[in-house]
Amino acid sequence: MRGNEETVQVNDAAADTTAGVLRDLEPSVGRLLDRHLGVAREWFPHQYVPWSGARDFDGPLDGTAWDPRQSALPQAVQDALLVNLLTEDNLPSYHFEIATRFGRDGAWGTWVHRWTAEEDRHACVMRAYVHARRAMDPVALEELRMRQVGAGYRSDLPTVLHALAYVTVQELATRQAHRNVGVMCGDPVGEQLMARIAADENLHMLFYRDLYADALRMAPDAALTALTDVICGFQMPGTTIPGFRARALRVAAAGIFDLDVHSEHVVRPLLRALGVMSLPGLGPAGEQARQRLGQHLEWLRAQASRARELYERMNASGGPGRSRTRTQEVTA
Ligand SMILES: [Fe+2]
Numbered sequence: 502m503r504g505n506e507e508t509v510q511v512n513d514a515a516a517d518t519t520a521g522v523l524r525d526l527e528p529s530v531g532r533l534l535d536r537h538l539g540v541a542r543e544w545f546p547h548q549y550v551p552w553s554g555a556r557d558f559d560g561p562l563d564g565t566a567w568d569p570r571q572s573a574l575p576q577a578v579q580d581a582l583l584v585n586l587l588t589e590d591n592l593p594s595y596h597f598e599i600a601t602r603f604g605r606d607g608a609w610g611t612w613v614h615r616w617t618a619e620e621d622r623h624a625c626v627m628r629a630y631v632h633a634r635r636a637m638d639p640v641a642l643e644e645l646r647m648r649q650v651g652a653g654y655r656s657d658l659p660t661v662l663h664a665l666a667y668v669t670v671q672e673l674a675t676r677q678a679h680r681n682v683g684v685m686c687g688d689p690v691g692e693q694l695m696a697r698i699a700a701d702e703n704l705h706m707l708f709y710r711d712l713y714a715d716a717l718r719m720a721p722d723a724a725l726t727a728l729t730d731v732i733c734g735f736q737m738p739g740t741t742i743p744g745f746r747a748r749a750l751r752v753a754a755a756g757i758f759d760l761d762v763h764s765e766h767v768v769r770p771l772l773r774a775l776g777v778m779s780l781p782g783l784g785p786a787g788e789q790a791r792q793r794l795g796q797h798l799e800w801l802r803a804q805a806s807r808a809r810e811l812y813e814r815m816n817a818s819g820g821p822g823r824s825r826t827r828t829q830e831v832t833a
């Protein structure tokens with residue numbers, strides 16, 4: 502999984518420039534792109550949608566209007582699905598972000614376009630599933646999509662290493678979010694679909710994670726500082742969705758995605774896989790970043806513990822109910 506040794510002849514000074522990072526990581530991008538294309542399995546979104554249970558809606562087809570009683574999904578699962586779907590919907594902004602940062606030429610460009618093509622399936626197939634199952638209000642969903650995509654998304658991350666660190670964490674978090682929604686949706690068709698999407702996210706995460714491992718070997722101080730900055734300030738891109746805080750609270754209380762998941766199934770496995778705590782060759786800046794990261798992990802664990810107590814009190818007083826059935830495996 503590591504880059505060949507000749508790609509690691511770069512110092513931290515070169516990593517200060519976007520052009521330097523992109524140029525020096527390009528051989529790794531080519532290698533990981535080839536690996537990705539070799540393992541990514543072709544799949545067809547239309548095969549995952551339960552069309553036989555679908556009905557026409559009101560409007561031009563004069564069908565049946567949506568009613569909240571038609572949804573079989575628990576409220577917290579609806580909240581999580583909505584946030585995940587609207588997050589996927591903002592793909593045009595994400596494409597712009599990575600195309601302008603990583604470029605559209607050579608191996609970087611091939612990856613950017615391939616990744617975009619794969620991601621484009623996710624919102625399409627999730628929306629088709631939601632409509633076929635009448636899982637949530639289709640009018641509210643469309644109004645929110647227009648608002649979300651209309652507002653766009655920009656990360657404002659300072660360097661290309663920060664952008665790479667962000668997508669590494671984000672792909673892993675997204676994998677967990679989709680997978681846990683599937684496990685808790687109570688619908689085998691939905692679970693199969695979410696697992697299929699999560700498998701895509703897993704391969705995206707592996708691409709970025711192993712690319713970042715090369716960045717850490719090439720420019721340990723700059724790469725570890727960027728990774729630490731991103732992890733300490735990490736937010737999913739869906740935080741601008743209207744009502745996000747209330748939805749996120751219900752999603753967390755139900756155990757679908759909370760600080761425990763973020764800490765134990767996203768951040769810690771990623772840092773372990775990258776060997777951050779035993780990374781050689783760090784200078785003062787890298788050592789300072791590693792120390793900051795250690796403090797953040799402790800803070801995260803304490804926050805997760807406090808949040809867990811809050812959710813238990815919420816659930817004991819008739820809240821959404823916390824499930825322990827979510828996926829526990831750690832593959833990062
Ligand atoms: Fe996706």
Ligand SMILES: [Fe+2]
Pocket residue numbers: 620672675701702705706
């Ligand atoms: Fe992805």
